[in-house]
Amino acid sequence: MIHDKRRFSVVLAALAVAFAPHLLRVPLFVGAFVCAAWGYALGMQYRGWAVPPRWLRVILALACLALVFAWYGRSFGRDEGVALLSLMLGLKAIESKSVRDMLALLFLAYFVVVTNVLYSQGLVMSAYMIFSVLAVTAALVHLHSAQARLAPDLRRGAVLLAQSLPLALLLFVFFPRLPGALWGVQDDRDEGVTGFSDTLEPGSVSSLSLSAEVAFRVDFAGPVPDRDALYWRGLVLDSFDGARWFRALPFELAARDDVLPPDRVEYALTLEPHGKEWLFALDLPVAAPRGTVLRSDRTLASLRMVRSRMRFELVSAPVAGVSRAPGPEWTALPGEGNPQARELALGWKAAGLGTRAMIDAALALFRDGGFVYSLQPGAMEGDIIDQFLFASRRGYCEHYASAMTFLLRTAGVPARVVAGYQGGEMNPMGEYMIVRQSDAHAWVEAWDGGRWLRVDPTSVVAPQRLAFGAEAVTSPQGQGVDMPGGARILRRAARFFQLGWDAANNSWNQWVLGFSHDRQRSLWQRLGFDPSTREGAGKLAGLLALGLAVVLGAVFWFMLRSRRQPPDPVVLLYARFCRRMERAGLPRGAAEGPLDYASRIARERPELGPAVRDLVDAYAALRYGSGGDMDVFNRLVGEFIGRRF
Amino acid sequence: MALPRFIRNLILARQRAALPARLTRKRIFILPTRAGAVFGVFLLAMLLAAINYTNNLAFLLTFILGSVAVVSAIHAYANLAGLEIEHGRLLPASCGEEARLQLFFRSGGRERRRVSVRAGDGTAEMSLAAGEGRELDLGVPTFRRGLLPLGKVVLATRYPLGLFRAWSPLILPVTGLVYPRRLPVDALDWHLMLGTGEDGGLGAVSSSGEFGGIRPYRPEDGPSRISWKASARGAGLFSKEYRAGVARTLVFDWNEVRASEYEERISLLAGLVREAERTGLSYGLRLPSLSIEPASGAAHAHRCLEALALLPEAP
Numbered sequence: 001m002i003h004d005k006r007r008f009s010v011v012l013a014a015l016a017v018a019f020a021p022h023l024l025r026v027p028l029f030v031g032a033f034v035c036a037a038w039g040y041a042l043g044m045q046y047r048g049w050a051v052p053p054r055w056l057r058v059i060l061a062l063a064c065l066a067l068v069f070a071w072y073g074r075s076f077g078r079d080e081g082v083a084l085l086s087l088m089l090g091l092k093a094i095e096s097k098s099v100r101d102m103l104a105l106l107f108l109a110y111f112v113v114v115t116n117v118l119y120s121q122g123l124v125m126s127a128y129m130i131f132s133v134l135a136v137t138a139a140l141v142h143l144h145s146a147q148a149r150l151a152p153d154l155r156r157g158a159v160l161l162a163q164s165l166p167l168a169l170l171l172f173v174f175f176p177r178l179p180g181a182l183w184g185v186q187d188d189r190d191e192g193v194t195g196f197s198d199t200l201e202p203g204s205v206s207s208l209s210l211s212a213e214v215a216f217r218v219d220f221a222g223p224v225p226d227r228d229a230l231y232w233r234g235l236v237l238d239s240f241d242g243a244r245w246f247r248a249l250p251f252e253l254a255a256r257d258d259v260l261p262p263d264r265v266e267y268a269l270t271l272e273p274h275g276k277e278w279l280f281a282l283d284l285p286v287a288a289p290r291g292t293v294l295r296s297d298r299t300l301a302s303l304r305m306v307r308s309r310m311r312f313e314l315v316s317a318p319v320a321g322v323s324r325a326p327g328p329e330w331t332a333l334p335g336e337g338n339p340q341a342r343e344l345a346l347g348w349k350a351a352g353l354g355t356r357a358m359i360d361a362a363l364a365l366f367r368d369g370g371f372v373y374s375l376q377p378g379a380m381e382g383d384i385i386d387q388f389l390f391a392s393r394r395g396y397c398e399h400y401a402s403a404m405t406f407l408l409r410t411a412g413v414p415a416r417v418v419a420g421y422q423g424g425e426m427n428p429m430g431e432y433m434i435v436r437q438s439d440a441h442a443w444v445e446a447w448d449g450g451r452w453l454r455v456d457p458t459s460v461v462a463p464q465r466l467a468f469g470a471e472a473v474t475s476p477q478g479q480g481v482d483m484p485g486g487a488r489i490l491r492r493a494a495r496f497f498q499l500g501w502d503a504a505n506n507s508w509n510q511w512v513l514g515f516s517h518d519r520q521r522s523l524w525q526r527l528g529f530d531p532s533t534r535e536g537a538g539k540l541a542g543l544l545a546l547g548l549a550v551v552l553g554a555v556f557w558f559m560l561r562s563r564r565q566p567p568d569p570v571v572l573l574y575a576r577f578c579r580r581m582e583r584a585g586l587p588r589g590a591a592e593g594p595l596d597y598a599s600r601i602a603r604e605r606p607e608l609g610p611a612v613r614d615l616v617d618a619y620a621a622l623r624y625g626s627g628g629d630m631d632v633f634n635r636l637v638g639e640f641i642g643r644r645f
Numbered sequence: 646m647a648l649p650r651f652i653r654n655l656i657l658a659r660q661r662a663a664l665p666a667r668l669t670r671k672r673i674f675i676l677p678t679r680a681g682a683v684f685g686v687f688l689l690a691m692l693l694a695a696i697n698y699t700n701n702l703a704f705l706l707t708f709i710l711g712s713v714a715v716v717s718a719i720h721a722y723a724n725l726a727g728l729e730i731e732h733g734r735l736l737p738a739s740c741g742e743e744a745r746l747q748l749f750f751r752s753g754g755r756e757r758r759r760v761s762v763r764a765g766d767g768t769a770e771m772s773l774a775a776g777e778g779r780e781l782d783l784g785v786p787t788f789r790r791g792l793l794p795l796g797k798v799v800l801a802t803r804y805p806l807g808l809f810r811a812w813s814p815l816i817l818p819v820t821g822l823v824y825p826r827r828l829p830v831d832a833l834d835w836h837l838m839l840g841t842g843e844d845g846g847l848g849a850v851s852s853s854g855e856f857g858g859i860r861p862y863r864p865e866d867g868p869s870r871i872s873w874k875a876s877a878r879g880a881g882l883f884s885k886e887y888r889a890g891v892a893r894t895l896v897f898d899w900n901e902v903r904a905s906e907y908e909e910r911i912s913l914l915a916g917l918v919r920e921a922e923r924t925g926l927s928y929g930l931r932l933p934s935l936s937i938e939p940a941s942g943a944a945h946a947h948r949c950l951e952a953l954a955l956l957p958e959a960p
Binding site for chain 1: 680683684687691696699700701702703704705706707708709710711712713715716717719720722723726727758759770772803804805806807
């Protein structure tokens with residue numbers, strides 16, 4: 001075949017582009033094998049190395065299979081599949097000789113590109129996948145074009161891809177989405193999260209690092225609530241064992257409220273996957289959207305683990321309704337430990353302070369007792385509440401919430417720790433709120449007057465924590481240190497790009513990745529189609545057919561439009577000569593060649609004979625011969641047209 | 646395949662094309678190749694996975710790949726549509742040899758990539774730039790003397806992705822001539838003919854003619870007499886000259902040929918004509934239905950061989 005080596009290297013290059021993201025994901029031996037196999041395949045093409053015999057290839061294949069199973073054990077999931085696919089890429093390359101083999105390799109490459117979605121669906125990765133599709137398509141074109149140059153094939157591949165995008169988008173929007181899976185999906189993605197867990201251990205963390213990772217994003221339907229009302233409720237921790245707060249009380253569903261309160265806030269919350277069932281909602285959620293339940297402690301839980309980005313339409317109201325008086329489990333504490341704290345709280349109780357007064361006393365203690373908000377409180381063991389309250393006096397929200405709850409419970413006031421997020425940042429590009437892991441927060445709820453009352457002890461220690469977020473408290477700026485102007489501009493620019501990037505990601509998530517059954521349905525309903533009725537479905541089918549016709553028609557037109565060359569000046573001049581003869585009464589016959597025409601003219605108008613003969617000879621030389629002089633022909637035609645006859 | 650006659654006629658009518666022939670929508674067919682079918686199965690699997698995992702990025706990639714395949718079908722079609730065959734001819738050949746088919750293509754307003762042309766057993770491939778014209782030369786096998794209708798010419802392409810094959814079967818009004826099979830002429834045949842010659846058979850010419858030297862080429866010599874060895878020196882073409890002694894005139898007579906069967910007789914006469922032409926003699930032909938006056942040269946040889954080729958079948 002023509003340019004076989006070159007074509008093979010182009011195919012390999014496309015494979016490399018498709019495989020590159022996997023290189024770091026597969027075990028080292030798989031990556032090394034693939035690279036070695038490709039190197040050998042190149043050697044086969046360029047150095048004439050022998051094709052490994054069949055038995056060797058079979059042994060290699062079996063060995064690879066065994067290694068993969070030995071590496072991963074008996075389970076078979078995403079990673080195992082990709083590792084096997086990678087090994088196939090290597091093995092197939094060293095037996096590829098024919099065009100058909102290369103075709104198979106490129107199909108495999110397409111498949112490899114698609115397997116990337118199992119790992120990442122972000123904007124960068126998606127762009128890279130489109131780029132890989134372009135590379136593989138261009139290699140396919142190169143395989144079929146039989147030309148030495150690559151650039152025209154790359155261009156053709158780009159044209160193919162560009163022309164197919166509108167069609168693909170049309171199909172993407174119209175293809176009916178199902179509400180769930182066709183068959184059981186075993187999902188082995190374990191998205192770990194930082195910044196939030198379902199236990200709270202104030203003493204165990206000596207230094208908390210703030211992660212800017214996004215926890216969730218929020219689209220408010222109406223005006224955005226004030227910042228100090230942005231408490232995103234996640235979990236209620238009801239039990240304390242001396243070291244940590246956790247959930248232990250049995251699960252109870254909240255009573256249904258049929259009437260939505262008038263001062264409600266409506267918003268859509270898109271949660272990043274965290275692999276657990278808990279959800280976050282603005283204090284306090286009123287109703288449970290589909291697929292979730294509302295617990296009696298006013299937290300939401302998803303019925304399925306949140307393993308992919310999920311979007312929820314939520315309603316919250318700022319004030320909790322009156323609820324049943326809590327039982328003794330809400331004042332339960334371990335039998336001993338933290339004697340100083342107990343003594344303090346029992347003193348308040350003995351002094352006859354009411355619940356409100358006790359809360360105020362605790363807040364006053366935090367405000368005036370020399371407490372400092374710090375993300376480096378140091379580790380504590382044993383009586384952690386005592387150590388915090390009477391020794392270190394340094395801590396962040398968890399310390400304050402846990403100490404205050406302990407004090408209230410000791411004094412007999414039902415109290416609990418609520419874990420969630422506080423605050424959030426509006427993204428001016430896109431008009432939505434970003435809540436990050438660094439916004440994680442914990443506060444206290446105390447029972448008073450028939451309702452649970454939210455108390456945030458951190459707010460009295462570090463008011464700016466509420467106003468600007470945790471970063472503001474700990475960053476040099478927040479502590480009043482001036483930054484040089486250049487650094488500030490740089491910082492602002494970085495912030496700008498960060499927000500723009502987040503907005504782009506958010507749109508991608510909302511409109512492409514999050515285009516679910518529900519969103520497709522609501523899109524049709526907004527356009528006035530109801531796909532569940534026969535009529536609506538018919539209209540939609542008609543719309544799709546129309547779209548397909550327009551898109552494909554445009555491609556047809558574009559491909560079939562002829563790129564007319566500028567007409568050949570030789571032909572134009574000859575046509576002028578023919579027109580002149582037509583006016584003279586001797587039109588050229590439809591199938592008459594120039595030489596025949598010239599001899600007919602010479603027969604009928606002998607006086608024109610020599611001039612016509614010269615002219616036609618010059619024409620024939622230019623058009624059919626190898627030589628010919630354009631200037632001479634031009635002059636001859638000019639003279640001929642100018643003469644009188 | 647036993648298609649009803651009217652359908653077969655309909656298909657044939659579609660395939661018949663006058664020259665110059667332009668490939669249009671009515672003449673171009675398109676179907677997936679085997680690779681295309683495999684690709685389709687693979688897309689279907691991807692679509693199922695995307696549905697099952699409700700993964701929108703997988704949906705998007707599946708639809709992009711599917712659309713690329715569909716668009717590539719349009720590209721394959723456009724690669725043929727508008728291509729023109731300006732003229733074509735079949736050069737005469739002796740039966741059993743390959744006849745040369747020359748087809749002249751013009752690309753029209755667009756570039757053409759890897760269009761294959763199949764006629765008979767021969768295939769050739771071409772790529773044309775926009776506006777380019779090109780002649781393609783193909784061999785067509787011959788099995789019997791007489792007129793040779795070209796039969797079906799198929800233009801096809803798999804460009805750009807190999808997932809679809811667009812093709813266009815054409816029956817072009819091109820007919821060639823197949824000369825009769827040539828039997829080798831031995832000395833006895835030759836002598837018989839010389840014996841009937843008008844000079845009474847002075848045996849100055851051996852069966853192959855004696856080589857006498859070279860002289861500058863004259864067009865009437867015909868290509869078979871060109872001395873390529875001499876011409877290769879670059880000083881113009883030279884012809885081999887055979888010492889034919891005195892200019893001689895022979896007439897090959899149907900009834901005098903030493904052959905028992907009808908076709909054998911024709912083949913022997915064809916062999917004699919070729920041999921006489923090669924040696925530069927002047928020769929004529931006397932057949933039951935017509936006679937050709939003695940002459941020589943390529944055109945004369947063609948006339949004689951054509952007459953032999955077009956003789957009716959054995960009675």
